[in-house]
Amino acid sequence: MATNGTNGANGAKSNTSKFDPNFTRNVINLMSAETKPRHREILTSLITHLHDFCREVELTQEEWIIGVNYVNAIGQAYKKNRNEAWRVCDILGVESLVDEINHTIVTDVEHQLTPTPSTILGPFWSPETPFRELGASVVQDMPKDGELTFFHGVIRDVDTGKGISGAVFDMWQASTNGKYDVFDPENQTRHNLRGKFKTDEEGKFWFYCLKPTEYAIDTSGPSADLLKIMGRHPWRPAHIHAMITHDDYIPVTVQLYPKDDQYLETDTVCAVKDDLLLDFKPIQNEKNGAVLEVEYEVRVLNKKYKPDASTLMGNANQDNFES
Amino acid sequence: MATNGTNGANGAKSNTSKFDPNFTRNVINLMSAETKPRHREILTSLITHLHDFCREVELTQEEWIIGVNYVNAIGQAYKKNRNEAWRVCDILGVESLVDEINHTIVTDVEHQLTPTPSTILGPFWSPETPFRELGASVVQDMPKDGELTFFHGVIRDVDTGKGISGAVFDMWQASTNGKYDVFDPENQTRHNLRGKFKTDEEGKFWFYCLKPTEYAIDTSGPSADLLKIMGRHPWRPAHIHAMITHDDYIPVTVQLYPKDDQYLETDTVCAVKDDLLLDFKPIQNEKNGAVLEVEYEVRVLNKKYKPDASTLMGNANQDNFES
The missing domain is CATH 1.10.12 (Lyase 2-enoyl-coa Hydratase; Chain  A, domain 2)
Known part of the structure; x- marks a missing residue:
């Protein structure tokens, strides 16, 4: 200049x-x-x-060069199923923030209820998950330490409070070893712990799954160095993923956490929100052997508030998802 | 959260x-x-x-993913003699800015003259450049289109205005094909267009070199995509590099540009400063055949103003420099 x-x-x-x-x-x-x-x-x-x-x-030249080398190292660590730049963004809260920016909907009316807030999709959603009958179990392969859970809930219109018939609750979760089906072919069959459920006439859905369990993110790449200098652990709180869709409603993607998880405040990818905490309650003598039950209400907004709303499905995740 | x-x-x-x-x-x-x-x-x-x-x-998710993929691509493009993250920083002005941050010296006295401002070292400095006699030529291999230039100047103490004896003017430049010696082994011998010169008792130095010529940076990596979306060219103005050192003075690294170069305002690495522009004047019948001459005054500050000052020599550039 x-x-x-x-x-x-x-x-x-x-x-x-x-x-x-x-x-x-x-x-x-x-x-x-x-x-x-x-x-x-x-x-x-x-x-x-x-x-x-x-x-x-007042960044020094030595510090700048550390940064240059770090950016190069991120790309060099990239491989199939390990998107290191994505992971670094997660650690810095960027994926969560971008999710919020793109899903904050300012409506022109005061709602009695707030819509369910979205959180990040993550790299493990599958476009191929099968529909299952209401009441079916997604647990194809039961791990020894698994706790069968009866999950039931309702999907409501925020404006009217009424249940929405024919909405889809598409869920996925890791097994107790922290791995999702396709990343764990020795222990899990394809579509284990995944399922799509269509709500009944009252907007209700119910199925069986595992109580989710905590797991650590991959720490074999340079993103782990960042966690280390920040004095942070690599753990995610236990969670169940879900994507809720209906032709007339703005889709929402959530992660649902046991409300007593020890990592809620320090989630390594910064994706926890108050409205996504669930209470897993012990039950006895359940007809299908569930030892816990949990109830969850989803509140969605009509598409009139955001006509071009869509999920960020395949294109964002194809690169990460081994099908 | x-x-x-x-x-x-x-x-x-x-x-x-x-x-x-x-x-x-x-x-x-x-x-x-x-x-x-x-x-x-x-x-x-x-x-x-x-x-x-x-x-x-309000970054969209699609834009964020473009950014994630771009960071991965930078590291994947890294190879010996192509530090892509470094290049992206240069295009965004970061190396120049960090250089300024680290070389701005706030003194407690008003100087009649400002010290010579530094600019970026770049990846082509060599720790092995030989000393040459005052009046020697750095042109070991004369290109057909080269213009021999008589370069002379003085290195002064900013406070006293006096010339500094025994200071070192370490210079390097590309040949007319835009390449530095070790990157061009077919056309150039080792140390061609490089030389260290020690000032005489009056602080003066003089030698022969080429008039510098413009060249484009490497555009084979993703940094070129960034230039493209910014509508920018990849050209650097013609320049001669120099690093000026003396045990008692704060070192300064400069790039010296012909004052009429067409790329001064749009240097692709943002490293031009007003104080570094030189006037290359035609001369005739010079005893060693020079067709141009140029004069340059360097003004340096005593180390009392910054006792820990050092150049950022080897450690920063070893990775880039093929010796």
Whole structure:
């Protein structure tokens, strides 16, 4: 940038700011007229925040080079079923934040109830999960330490409070060893712990699953170094994933956590919300042998509030999902 | 984060902010007591700016995934002599900014002259460059289109204005094909267009080199995609690199540009400063055949202003430099 405020001709001091006040604007202005408006908007904000970060912490050259090497290492660690940049984003809360940004719906009416908040999809959703009958079990392969759970609930319209018939509750969960079916072919059959359930006329659904159990994320890549310097553990609280859809309603993706899980406050991917905590209650003499039951109400918004709403299904996750 | 301000218990609306105002603080607070203070400082700023960027542009999930894939691609493109993360930083002005942050010296006195500002080292400095006699030529292999240039100057103490005896002017430049010696073994011998010169008793130095010529940065990696969406070219203005050192003075690294170069305002790595522009003047009947001459004054600060000053030599560049 040849306009940095110092005066080269005679060497006289001509400004008093510690750093060149025009530098960031000059870099942004290198974008040409042909730059698309959205690219310009994103890159302007990105460059501004990147530069402000460097100035704010007065990043040393040694630290900058550590950062350069770290970015290179992230990409070098990429392999099938290990998207390291994705994982680093998760640790820094970026996937959760982007999820919130894209699912916050500002309506023009005051709802008596808030809609169920979404949380991140994660890399383990499958487009091939089968429909199962109401009351069926998703537990094809029962682990020795599994606790069979009767899961029942209702999907309601936020505006009317009425149950929605024909809505789909598409759920998936890891087994007690922390692995999802396709990542654990020795212990699990395909579609184990996955199922789609269609609500009845009152909007109700019910099925059997496992009580979810905690697991640690993959720590074999450079994302683990980031956790280490932050003094953080790699554990996710136990959770059941679900994607709730209906043609007339805005889809919502959730993760549902036992309300007494020890990692709720320190989830390694920052994806816990108050509204997604469930109470798993012991039961006895259940007809199919369940030892726990849990109830859950989903509240969804009509698509009139966001006509272009869609889930971020296949395209985002195909890369991660081994089918 | 289980403290997001919505009220899960009864679903009643309890806040009016568009996005969870506590989310970023919650992610930062995941750092534990054992996190080192400098790590905490850097990561707090990084997470804050990263989140503010996402909210400011309301980053979509599709855009976020493009970013995730881009970071992975940067690392995957890394190879010997192509540090792609470094190059992306250069395009975004980060190397130049970090250089400025680390070389801005606030003194407690008013200098009549400003010290010579530094600019980025780049990946082509060599720790093995030989000393040459004053008046020698660094041109071991003369390209057909080369213009021999008589380069002369003085290295002065900013405070006293006096020339500094025994200071070292360590220079390197690309040949007219845009390549540095070790990257061009077919056309150039080792140390071609590199030389260290020690100033005489008056602080003067002089030697012969080529008039520098413009070249484009490597565009075979994903950094070129970034240039493309910004509507930017890959060209660097012509330049001569130099690192000026003396035991008693703060080292300074510069790039020196012909003042009429067409890429001064749009340098692809954002490394041009007003004070580093030189006037290459035609001369005739020079005793060694030079067709141009150029004069340059370096102004350096005594180390009393920054006792721990050092150049960022080997450690930063070893990875890039093929010796």
